[in-house]
Amino acid sequence: PEVKIYNPILFDASCNGIQHLASITKDIILAKKTNIIPDISDINNIKNKPPEDFYSYAAELIQNYINNNIDENDTLFKVKITRNLIKRSVMTIPYNITILGVKEQIRDHAKIIQVLNKKYFVLPRQFSKNNEELWLTPYEIADLGSLIYNILNNEIPSLNSLRIYLDEMAKIILSLGLWVYWITPTGLKVNLSTVKMNKNVIKSYLYSGNKPITITLPTKNLDKLSIRRSWMPNLIHSLDASNIQLLVNNLNDDEVIYTIHDCFASLPNNMKNLENKVKEAFLQIYFTDKNYVVSLHNQLT
Numbered sequence: 001p002e003v004k005i006y007n008p009i010l011f012d013a014s015c016n017g018i019q020h021l022a023s024i025t026k027d028i029i030l031a032k033k034t035n036i037i038p039d040i041s042d043i044n045n046i047k048n049k050p051p052e053d054f055y056s057y058a059a060e061l062i063q064n065y066i067n068n069n070i071d072e073n074d075t076l077f078k079v080k081i082t083r084n085l086i087k088r089s090v091m092t093i094p095y096n097i098t099i100l101g102v103k104e105q106i107r108d109h110a111k112i113i114q115v116l117n118k119k120y121f122v123l124p125r126q127f128s129k130n131n132e133e134l135w136l137t138p139y140e141i142a143d144l145g146s147l148i149y150n151i152l153n154n155e156i157p158s159l160n161s162l163r164i165y166l167d168e169m170a171k172i173i174l175s176l177g178l179w180v181y182w183i184t185p186t187g188l189k190v191n192l193s194t195v196k197m198n199k200n201v202i203k204s205y206l207y208s209g210n211k212p213i214t215i216t217l218p219t220k221n222l223d224k225l226s227i228r229r230s231w232m233p234n235l236i237h238s239l240d241a242s243n244i245q246l247l248v249n250n251l252n253d254d255e256v257i258y259t260i261h262d263c264f265a266s267l268p269n270n271m272k273n274l275e276n277k278v279k280e281a282f283l284q285i286y287f288t289d290k291n292y293v294v295s296l297h298n299q300l301t
Contacts, residue, residue, distance in 0.1 A: 008258060008265040011275065015054045016262030017094030018159075020239045023286040024293045025158040033057045036282075055083045058090045061155050062148055075140055076147070080129045085109060089148055093159060095233040103145030110141065162293075163232060169300050170228045179222060180231055182299050184238045185285045185292060186245045192234055196223045237261075239285065246281035 013019055014035040022030035031037045033054045063081040070077040088105045089097065097105075110121035113135075121141040128134040136144065153160050173180055179193035196219045203212040240261050251257065257274055258265040266274045286292055 005268050009268055009271050010263060010265040011271070012264075013262035013278075014051065015091065016240060017091065017236050018054055019282075020236050021094055021159055021162060023282070025162050027156075027158040030054075030156065030158065053083070055087045055090050058152060059083050059086055062086060062151050065147070065151050075134070075136060076144055078129050078134055079123070079144060080127050081148075082127060085127050086148055086152075089152065093152060093156075094236045096163070096229050096231075097149075099146060099149045102149040103142050106145045106148065107141055110136070166231055166235070167228055169297075170224075170231055173300065174222060174224045174227065177222075180227055180300075182235070182238075182296055185242045185295075188238065188242070188245075190234070190238055192227050192231060194223045194226045194230070195219055196221045242285055243278070243281050246284050247277050250277050250280065 018030060019034045019036055021027075022034055022036060028037070032039050033052045035051050039049070039052070059081045066077060066079065066081065085106070088108075089102045092101065092105075107121060109127065110123050113120045113122050119138060121136045121138065123134040123136065125131050125133055170180055179191055181189070181191050183189055197216045198219055200215045200217060201212045202215060204210040244259055247257075247259075255270050255273065256266060257270070264274060264278060
């Protein structure tokens with residue numbers, strides 16, 4: 001108490017994108033696994049229980065599927081699914097990661113080795129049940145990416161339902177020649193109206209050594225595919241921003257914070273108050289009288 005510390009302390013939300021989606025869909029399991037609500041199954045020991053880790057939970061889901069559904073002689077059966085292996089894929093679920101994106105993320109963990117005319121993706125030993133490097137063919141590592149993508153979607157049906165809902169609503173809105181529009185919980189009006197771009201290649205004939213120049217110009221047509229793909233990511237980012245806006249409004253004059261999306265920092269004597277106010281702002285969005293997904297639907301219709 002007699003020492004003043006000026007180095008800020010940082011803390012992050014628990015997989016904030018999934019937190020928003022869990023709250024929108026009112027998915028109790030996701031809410032528990034991302035620490036929105038406590039697991040009160042052991043109420044007497046709740047203070048000593050460590051925080052939940054959604055990444056480890058997702059890794060366990062995938063590992064159980066492999067152990068129970070993949071033949072022991074299959075190379076994929078030897079894969080050890082860890083938090084580190086699938087963290088990026090889990091983080092990008094709320095941002096509409098594609099199956100190709102997940103495959104790329106898994107490949108990033110491997111080194112590529114060429115043997116004669118064959119290419120192999122070699123996963124480090126920490127991702128192997130046998131604690132030795134695991135050699136996968138391009139087909140096998142692609143199958144692993146597909147397996148991870150499908151399990152993350154199929155085992156969390158509420159997220160898949162929300163994704164389908166948003167995509168179908170976007171299709172209807174765009175078919176009417178309109179752009180996607182919504183109002184955040186703090187009243188910010190957001191227009192998602194990405195337009196298609198045309199590339200024009202221009203080459204000067206005055207000097208033969210000139211390289212062609214590509215100029216990209218906007219058209220008057222909406223890029224419907226881009227809008228559909230980016231809606232969920234933009235919605236999540238707008239909810240992150242709303243959380244911060246509500247938080248800032250509740251700060252005292254002498255409280256100083258730093259924030260980037262779901263990462264918050266402040267001085268040690270402010271941390272407890274800051275944590276409580278972050279939670280209060282989150283509750284204000286999802287657990288007041290209005291259900292945000294109903295409010296969102298009414299805006300769209």
